[in-house]
Amino acid sequence: MNDISARLAVAHKNNVKKVGDAVANEAEEFSALHHYLRIGLRWRWVIIGATIAGVVLGLLVTLLMTPKYTATATIEISRESGQVTNFEGVEQDVSVADQEFYQTQYGLLKSRTLSERIATELRLVDDPEFFEMFGAGNSDDKAFELSNGRYTAQGRSRRQRIAGELLNENVSVDPTRMSRLVNIHVTSPSAVLSTRIANAWAKNFIETNLERKVQATSYGRSVLERQLAEYKQRLDESQRQLVGYASRQGIINLPTQGENDTHERSIIADSLSALNAELTRATSERIEAEARFREAGANGTSREALANSTINNLRQRRAELTAQYQQLMVRFEPGYPQAQAIQQQIAEIERSIATEERRVASLLRAEYNQASERESTLQKNVDSLKSDYLDLRRRSIQYNIYQQEVDTNRALYDGLLQRFKEIGVAGGIGVNNIAIVDLANMPERPSSPKFLLNVLIATIAGLLIGVVAALGLEQLDDTIADPVELHRRLGLTLLGSVPKVKDEAPKDALIDPKSELFDAYLAVQTNLAFTTDHGLPRAFAVTSTRPAEGKSTTALALATTLSRAGRKVMLIDGDMRSPSVHQLGGVSHERGLSNFLTGEEDIDNLTFPMPDMGFVAMSAGPIPPNAAQLLTGNRLTVLIERLLETYDNVVIDSPPVLGLADALLIANQVEGVVFAVESHGIQTNQAKTALHRLSGANVRILGGVLTKFDMKRAHFGYDYDYGYGYGSGYTASA
Numbered sequence: 001m002n003d004i005s006a007r008l009a010v011a012h013k014n015n016v017k018k019v020g021d022a023v024a025n026e027a028e029e030f031s032a033l034h035h036y037l038r039i040g041l042r043w044r045w046v047i048i049g050a051t052i053a054g055v056v057l058g059l060l061v062t063l064l065m066t067p068k069y070t071a072t073a074t075i076e077i078s079r080e081s082g083q084v085t086n087f088e089g090v091e092q093d094v095s096v097a098d099q100e101f102y103q104t105q106y107g108l109l110k111s112r113t114l115s116e117r118i119a120t121e122l123r124l125v126d127d128p129e130f131f132e133m134f135g136a137g138n139s140d141d142k143a144f145e146l147s148n149g150r151y152t153a154q155g156r157s158r159r160q161r162i163a164g165e166l167l168n169e170n171v172s173v174d175p176t177r178m179s180r181l182v183n184i185h186v187t188s189p190s191a192v193l194s195t196r197i198a199n200a201w202a203k204n205f206i207e208t209n210l211e212r213k214v215q216a217t218s219y220g221r222s223v224l225e226r227q228l229a230e231y232k233q234r235l236d237e238s239q240r241q242l243v244g245y246a247s248r249q250g251i252i253n254l255p256t257q258g259e260n261d262t263h264e265r266s267i268i269a270d271s272l273s274a275l276n277a278e279l280t281r282a283t284s285e286r287i288e289a290e291a292r293f294r295e296a297g298a299n300g301t302s303r304e305a306l307a308n309s310t311i312n313n314l315r316q317r318r319a320e321l322t323a324q325y326q327q328l329m330v331r332f333e334p335g336y337p338q339a340q341a342i343q344q345q346i347a348e349i350e351r352s353i354a355t356e357e358r359r360v361a362s363l364l365r366a367e368y369n370q371a372s373e374r375e376s377t378l379q380k381n382v383d384s385l386k387s388d389y390l391d392l393r394r395r396s397i398q399y400n401i402y403q404q405e406v407d408t409n410r411a412l413y414d415g416l417l418q419r420f421k422e423i424g425v426a427g428g429i430g431v432n433n434i435a436i437v438d439l440a441n442m443p444e445r446p447s448s449p450k451f452l453l454n455v456l457i458a459t460i461a462g463l464l465i466g467v468v469a470a471l472g473l474e475q476l477d478d479t480i481a482d483p484v485e486l487h488r489r490l491g492l493t494l495l496g497s498v499p500k501v502k503d504e505a506p507k508d509a510l511i512d513p514k515s516e517l518f519d520a521y522l523a524v525q526t527n528l529a530f531t532t533d534h535g536l537p538r539a540f541a542v543t544s545t546r547p548a549e550g551k552s553t554t555a556l557a558l559a560t561t562l563s564r565a566g567r568k569v570m571l572i573d574g575d576m577r578s579p580s581v582h583q584l585g586g587v588s589h590e591r592g593l594s595n596f597l598t599g600e601e602d603i604d605n606l607t608f609p610m611p612d613m614g615f616v617a618m619s620a621g622p623i624p625p626n627a628a629q630l631l632t633g634n635r636l637t638v639l640i641e642r643l644l645e646t647y648d649n650v651v652i653d654s655p656p657v658l659g660l661a662d663a664l665l666i667a668n669q670v671e672g673v674v675f676a677v678e679s680h681g682i683q684t685n686q687a688k689t690a691l692h693r694l695s696g697a698n699v700r701i702l703g704g705v706l707t708k709f710d711m712k713r714a715h716f717g718y719d720y721d722y723g724y725g726y727g728s729g730y731t732a733s734a
Contacts, residue, residue, distance in 0.1 A: 038482075039470055039471065039474045040467070040470060042470075042474070042481070043466075043469070043470035043473055043474065046466055046469050046470050046473065047463065047466030047467060047469075047470050048466070049466065050462045050463070050465045050466030050469060051459060051462040051463045051466055052462070053462055054458045054459055054460075054461050054462015054463070054465065055455060055458055055459050055462060057458060057462075058454050058455050058457065058458020058459070058461075058462075059455065059458070061449075061454065061458075062449045062451055062454040062455065065448070065449040066189050067189065067446035067448070067449070068187050068188060068189055068446055068447055068448045068449075069187070069188065069189070069190065069191040069194045069443040069445075069446055069447060070185050070186065070187045070194060070443055070447035070448075071185075071186050071191070071194035071195040071197070071198040071199075071440035071441070071442065071443055072183050072184065072185050072186075072198060072438075072440055073183070073184045073186075073198040073199055073201065073202040073436070073438065073439055073440040074181055074182070074183050074184070074202075074436075074437040074438040075181070075182050075184065075202050075205065075206075075434060075435065075436050075437060076180050076181055076182075076434065076435045076436075076437050077102065077105050077180050077182055077433065077434050078180060078433040078434070078435075079098060079101055079102075079180070079433070102175065105182075106173050106175065106182070108205070108208075108209075109173045109182070109184065109201075109205060110168055110171070110173060112161075112164055112165075112168070113208070114201070114204060114205060114208060115163075115164035115165070115167040115168045115171070116160050116161065116163070116164035117204055117208070118164075118167060118197065118200045118201055118204050119160060119163035119164050119167055120160060121200060121204065122196060122197065122200055124163050124167075125156060125159045125160045125163050126150065126151050126156070126159070128144075128146065128149075128150075128151065130163065130166075130193070131144065131159075131162070131163070131166075133188065133189050133190065133193075134166045134170070134188075136162055136166060141155070141158075142154070142155055143155025143156075143158040143159050143162075144159070167186075167197065170186060170187050170188055171184065171185065171186050171187075171197070171201065172184075172185045172187075173185075181437060184198055184201050184202060184440075185198070186198040186201065186440070187447060187448070191442050191443050191444075192442065194440070194442075194443065195440045195441065195442045195443070198439075198440035199439050199440050202436050202439070202440075203436070205434065206432060206434045206435075206436070209432065209433070209434050210432055224416055224419060227416050228413070228416050228417060231409060231412050231413040231416060232413060234409045234413075235406065235409040235410055235413050238402065238405045238406045238409050239406050241402050241405075242399070242402040242403055242405075242406050245398060245399055245402055246399060275378060275381050275382050276382055278378055282371065282374045282375040282378050283375050285371045285374075285375075286368070286371035286372050286374070286375045288371075310356050311353055311356045311357060311360075314349050314352050314353045314356065315353060317349055318346055318349040318350065318353070321342050321345050321346045321349065322346060324342055325339060325342045325343065325346070328342070478683045478684045478685065479679075479680045479681060479682060479683060479684065480677050480678075480679060480680075480682060480684060480687065480706065481679060481680055482679075482706075483496075483497040483706050483709070486677060486704045486706055489684050489687075489688075490677070490684070490687055490688060490691060490704065491691075492675060492677075492691070492701065492703060492704035493531075493702075493703040493704065494527075494703065494704060494706070495524045495527040495528055495531075495674065495702070495703035495704060495705050496520055496521070496523040496524035496527055496705055496706075497520065497679070497705070497706040497707075497709045498517065498520040498521065498524070498550065498553075498554070498557075498705060498706065498707045498708070498709060499516050499517060499520055499708075499709055499710075499711075500679075500708040500709060500710045501516075501517055506553045506556070506557070507556065507584055507613075510556065510557055510560045510613070511612055511613070513564065517557065518557070518560070518561070521554070521557035521558060521560070521561050522561050524554075524557075524558065524561075524674075524705055525558060525561045525562060525565070527703065528540075528558070528674070528702060528703070531672065531702040531703060532671065532672070532702075536562070536649060537649075537670075537671040537672050537702060538644055538648065538649055538650065538671065539640045539643075539644060539649070539650040539652075539670045539671055540649075540650075540651065540652070540670050540671055540672050540673065540674060540702060541574065541651075541652040541653075541654040541663070541666050541667055541670050541672075541673050541674070542554045542555040542558065542651065542652070542653055542654060542673070542674045542676060543654035543655065543656060543657055543663045543666075543667065543673055543674075543675060543676070543694075544656050544657070544675065544676040544677065544678070544682075544690075545656060545657055545658055545677070545682050545686050545687050545689075545690040546656045546658055546659075546682065546686070547578065547656050548678075549656070549676050549677065549678035549681060549682060549707060549708075550676050550678055550705075550707030550708055551653065551654070551656070551676040551707075552575075552580050552581070552653050553707070554674065554676045554705050554707060555571060555581075555651050555652070555653035556571065556581070556584060556613070556653075558651055558674070559571040559613065559615045559617075559649075559651045560613045560614065560615065562615070562648075562649050562651070563613065563614035563615040564614055567648040567649055568615075568616075568646065568647045568648045568649075569614075569615035569616070569647060569648065569649045569650075569651060570607070570615065570616050570617070570618065570643050570646075570647040570649070570650045570651070571610075571615055571616070571617040571618070571651050571652075571653065572593055572617070572618045572639075572650065572651070572652045572653065573589070573592065573593060573617070573618065573619050573620040573653050574593065574620070574652040574653055574654045574655065574662070574666050575620060575653055575654065575655040575662070576593060576594050576620040576621065576623060576624060576627040576630070576655075576662070577623065577627055577655060577660070577662070578655070579592075579619060579620030579621075579623070580653070581617050581618075581619055581620070581653055582608075582617075582619035582620070584610065584613075584617075585608050585609075585610050585617055585619075587608050587619065588619075589619040589620050589621055589622065589623075590621070590622060591605060591606050591619070591621060591622075592606055592618050592619035592620050592621030592622075593606070593618055593619070593620050593621045593639075594620060594621030594622050594623070594624050594627070594630060595621045595622070596621075596635060596639050597621075597624075597630040597631070597633070597635045597636065597639075598624075598630065599635075603618075603639070603642060603643070606618055606619075606621070616647075627655075627662050628660070628661045628662050628665060631661075631662055631665035631666060632665060636665075636666065636669050637669045640669060640670065650670075652666055652670060654666045654667065654673070656690075657690035657693055657694060658686065658689065658690050658693075663694075664693065664694065664697040664699065667694060667697065667699040668697060668698070668699060671700065671702075672699075672700040672701065672702035673694060673699055673700065673701050673702060674702050674703060674704075674705060675690075675691065675694075675701055675703070675704045675705070676704070676705050676707050677704050677705070677706055677707065678707050678708050679706050679707065679708050679709040679710060680708075680710065681708060
């Protein structure tokens with residue numbers, strides 16, 4: 001039965017541990033928004049202060065700014081293709097060409113020449129008020145020296161340049177998307193001046209555009225005149241070169257008859273073409289005559305023989321006689337005189353037929369021989385002309401080169417001549433592709449400063465600066481601030497967080513069972529019961545990274561809560577270098593732990609009671625020359641084993657970890673260590689180093705306690721007023 005109960009207890013503790021781990025994991029996995037919200041609330045006064053400073057600065061700047069007025073004129077810029085020659089080349093894509101054109105126009109609208117021209121036209125160059133309005137016109141500059149209230153003429157060119165720069169700085173070009181409209185915005189402290197400049201800008205841009213066209217036309221005529229003379233000379237020279245080469249080589253070409261064909265044709269090529277056609281026909285005739293001759297053969301059965309009327313008549317007569325002869329043979333013998341006479345006639349006719357067939361065959365042979373001779377003759381002539389043509393081709397290579405040069409020069413000359421005539425006709429006509437759509441009206445209200453916009457921008461800027469400052473301060477603050485960071489940064493299981501006690505000693509606060517401090521350590525004791533399979537560890541030490549983090553208070557508080565839970569508790573001051581437990585008991589540390597470690601056996605003489613806290617304590621004893629050397633033996637283990645025979649729990653107030661080996665030696669002889677971390681007091685890297693030392697010594701760390709926790713400096717989501725202040729009359733200090 002006891003075994004079953006023990007197993008159930010172990011299972012329950014495991015489940016509780018799993019739940020605790022799940023809660024810790026959930027706390028670790030806070031969303032990024034929650035994390036930044038915590039940072040914002042922690043550094044809220046920095047953010048609020050920066051935002052207020054930004055708003056105040058924005059208000060001051062806005063109130064001190066000089067009101068400015070913006071006048072707007074609208075013009076239309078149409079796309080045109082200015083072309084000096086008609087020659088085609090590799091053309092760019094239309095969209096790219098349009099973009100280049102309009103970007104060029106926008107650049108011309110902001111040109112220095114245009115701004116200086118407007119400054120001169122509006123007499124701003126000699127107006128002191130204009131330069132004073134824009135904060136220009138240094139009196140030390142000779143160009144701005146006044147004589148009888150007016151500028152001198154010597155510095156006019158410099159003033160013109162400066163005035164143009166001022167205008168360009170206060171003029172903006174705003175093209176309207178998907179249209180040819182362009183807005184010209186002019187901003188100045190004077191509404192009248194802004195309107196005058198905007199309208200003058202639009203008008204002068206049109207005038208300068210027309211002037212450029214006239215100048216381009218005049219320049220184009222001059223350039224074309226020089227090019228015409230040059231290409232005329234090139235054309236004449238190439239023609240003379242072509243004719244001279246043709247005469248030397250005996251090349252005679254005839255012009256073609258086609259309207260679109262400008263090439264010439266040689267006589268040899270014409271003759272070769274004609275003879276080749278005749279040769280083709282002769283070959284065809286010879287093949288046909290040969291076929292008829294071969295068909296006739298020796299028996300005269302050719303188509304010509306069959307079509308011959310004489311032969312056909314003779315064959316018909318022979319057939320008739322043969323028929324008569326067959327009739328006579330029915331009644332008479334072959335020797336019958338009439339039958340013999342008919343046979344003689346048939347024989348005569350057959351001889352005539354053979355003679356006629358031979359004559360036809362002779363004619364076919366004669367035709368074949370004649371056609372063959374004609375083909376041979378034409379073939380010889382064609383071969384001869386081929387040789388002549390190939391020779392001409394070799395001699396015509398350079399001729400064709402000269403001919404191409406003549407054609408190219410003639411095309412260039414004709415194109416330039418046509419363009420020159422067009423420029424001559426349209427030279428005095430200016431085609432304007434720019435028009436004014438709307439002239440600028442005088443603005444009634446200032447365009448700047450914009451009060452609400454400036455305040456909004458200043459607010460946002462101040463807020464951003466505050467947020468950046470808060471993030472920077474958060475990065476610089478590497479201390480453990482909140483309970484959840486104990487696990488997130490250090491990987492420790494959170495046993496509890498302890499509030500910071502003000503205006504009261506920790507011992508006095510622990511005596512009161514309704515105090516916030518006692519409540520907090522009671523929660524630590526409760527969580528500590530889940531750290532081992534058998535419940536509360538019987539022997540454990542309390543340590544920290546460095547002194548003054550609250551480890552002694554934690555040891556004292558855990559001993560107190562355990563004793564009030566009805567357990568017999570022994571508190572040992574293990575810090576033999578800087579003892580403190582004896583001060584809480586109002587005794588000296590002449591006898592204590594160091595005495596037992598050096599060999600004394602009577603434990604009762606080394607302890608003292610603390611009746612107000614409900615437990616027995618052992619001071620550190622006389623401070624030894626080397627505390628670590630005393631802890632290397634097994635005396636501390638013997639002490640703990642002997643104490644556990646009498647007491648339920650042994651709590652050791654251990655020295656801090658960094659810089660000392662004492663804490664590691666003590667931790668190896670107890671069940672585990674409770675690690676105290678001061679809120680906003682210890683750097684994370686230092687605490688990690690201490691924990692690494694403990695882990696390297698195979699020490700079991702039961703969990704961490706966040707001490708001196710101040711809720712006013714805590715991040716968002718950690719309000720412990722209810723847990724610490726419920727049922728007490730104290731004001732929460734955490």
